[in-house]
Amino acid sequence: MTLVSLTPTAADRWSIRRGNTTLFRELPLGPAIKLAREIARDEHLRRGHDTCVEMPGVGGPISLAQYVKSPLDATNVASGESVAI
Known part of the structure; x- marks a missing residue:
């Protein structure tokens, strides 16, 4: 699974990281x-990898999005999004 994470920086700003690589800073x-979320969705659609977005929380990481293949068929389904059947 590919992890896209938000990490806090100074002055209430955030960085976006994919693995150990910082993609964007000071947002x-x-x-x-x-x-x-857009980065994770794009990674999932282009490469077919399961991806998730997390940020730190008081009790541990907070999951903001997960993009995984549906076990029911070969279509890609993002959690929290509806799928027409």
């Missing part, structure tokens, strides 16, 4: 979450 939280 406000809202745009950082939106961009991290």
Whole structure:
């Protein structure tokens, strides 16, 4: 599974990382979450890898999105999104 993570930086800003690589720095939280989800969805669609987006929380990591293959068929399904059958 590919992990896209948000990490806090100074002054209420956030960085987006994929694995050990920093992709973007010093973003406000809202745009950082939106961009991290887009990156994870794109990674999933292009490469077929399961991906997730996480950020640190008080009790441990908070999962913001997961993109995994559906066990029912070969279509890709993102958690929280509806699929027409």
